[in-house]
Amino acid sequence: MMRKMALHACTAAAIVLSGAVSAAAETIRMGAEGAYPPFNYVAEDGQLKGFDIDIGNAICAELKAECEWSTNEWDGIIPALQAGKFDIIASSMAITKTRMEQVSFSDPYYFNAMRFVALKELNLEEVKPDAVKDLVIGTQSGSIATDMLKDFFPDNEVKLYPTLGEAFLDMKTSRLDLLVESKIAIADWLADGEDCCVFVGEEFLQDGTLGAGLAFRKDDDALRERVNAALAELVRNGTYETIRKAYFDFDIREKPKNASVLFGG
Numbered sequence: 307m308m309r310k311m312a313l314h315a316c317t318a319a320a321i322v323l324s325g326a327v328s329a330a331a332e333t334i335r336m337g338a339e340g341a342y343p344p345f346n347y348v349a350e351d352g353q354l355k356g357f358d359i360d361i362g363n364a365i366c367a368e369l370k371a372e373c374e375w376s377t378n379e380w381d382g383i384i385p386a387l388q389a390g391k392f393d394i395i396a397s398s399m400a401i402t403k404t405r406m407e408q409v410s411f412s413d414p415y416y417f418n419a420m421r422f423v424a425l426k427e428l429n430l431e432e433v434k435p436d437a438v439k440d441l442v443i444g445t446q447s448g449s450i451a452t453d454m455l456k457d458f459f460p461d462n463e464v465k466l467y468p469t470l471g472e473a474f475l476d477m478k479t480s481r482l483d484l485l486v487e488s489k490i491a492i493a494d495w496l497a498d499g500e501d502c503c504v505f506v507g508e509e510f511l512q513d514g515t516l517g518a519g520l521a522f523r524k525d526d527d528a529l530r531e532r533v534n535a536a537l538a539e540l541v542r543n544g545t546y547e548t549i550r551k552a553y554f555d556f557d558i559r560e561k562p563k564n565a566s567v568l569f570g571g
Contacts, residue, residue: 332371334529336362337392340377341469344494344553345398348377360549361415361540362396362520368536368545379468381448384408387523394533395521398488400450402515410524413534414517415546416558419509420451421489423496425480426504433484433507435459441483444473450512451486478502490558509562517561 338346338358346356354375366373378386380397387395387409398418401411422433430438439461445451447466455464465482467473474495476482480502485492489509496503520537522530540546541559550558 332369333374334366334369334371334394335374335376335392336366336394336396337376337378337383337386338362338395338397339380339383339469341380341471342398342491345491346396357549357553358396358398360552361537361546362394364540364545364549365520365533365536368539369532380446381468383448384521387521393522393526393529398518399521400515401517401519402450402512405521408524409521410527410530411516411519411521412530412537414519414559415537417511417517417561418488418490418558419511419562420454420486421492421509422484422486422506423477423492423503424484424506425477425482425502428483430484430506435461438462438484442481443484443486444476444482445486446470446473449487450515454512455486474500490554511562 338354338356340346340348340354342356342358344356346354346358349355354377359375362375363373374392376392378391383395383397383399384405386392395409398416399405399411400418401414405411424430424433428441435458438459442463442465443455443459444465444467445455447468452464452466455462465473465476467476470487470491473482473485473487477485478500484506485503489505492505496505520533522533537546546559
């Protein structure tokens with residue numbers, strides 16, 4: 307009887323220990339804007355979804371960790387990372403030299419050229435500062451496009467929006483003449499049946515943009531290296547392609563070859 311009791315005690319202890327190990331499994335806290343479809347957005351059911359989210363979850367699975375997601379306004383997403391609100395920004399952040407002074411980045415996980423979209427009624431064929439100086443141009447606040455607009459369109463009225471969705475709404479209601487942002491995000495919006503607007507001019511890569519990456523605090527080198535290894539494995543084993551094909555019918559890991567370094571030329 308004592309032997310059975312001891313056996314039951316050992317079994318119970320093993321179960322408790324197993325539960326403790328499970329409870330102590332690593333949690334990686336991921337932060338996203340949640341307002342940038344198709345990359346990251348809050349669906350009607352309240353769930354955070356999109357390409358970035360699927361990639362982030364796949365990375366966590368590869369690292370045998372749990373992903374814990376939260377959303378943050380784009381303007382404050384880097385300060386939120388630095389303050390420890392989350393461990394990684396997984397939100398299609400463009401890798402730039404300016405941002406690299408504040409955070410470190412993973413290897414790029416896709417490339418995304420910029421492009422202008424204009425009201426159809428303007429009948430524009432290209433976007434040049436002298437030709438559009440009387441037009442109102444919009445982009446998202448905190449976007450890499452903001453510096454470009456300051457440098458090349460100083461005479462234009464520029465409107466900045468907390469989310470890209472708000473900028474799209476003002477394009478639809480003709481409160482904006484032009485909008486500049488990610489060509490993929492704009493194409494996704496236009497594909498929903500928006501007939502107010504059309505792409506204008508060539509796609510372009512801003513000088514110094516090195517693709518989109520996951521962002522980390524400067525001192526989180528170990529986590530960054532593990533995530534890079536996991537990302538490489540997702541590409542190697544085909545998981546990345548499976549996720550990509552669910553959202554895009556073209557290769558987004560290939561850097562655009564024909565994109566101008568600056569807009570339109």
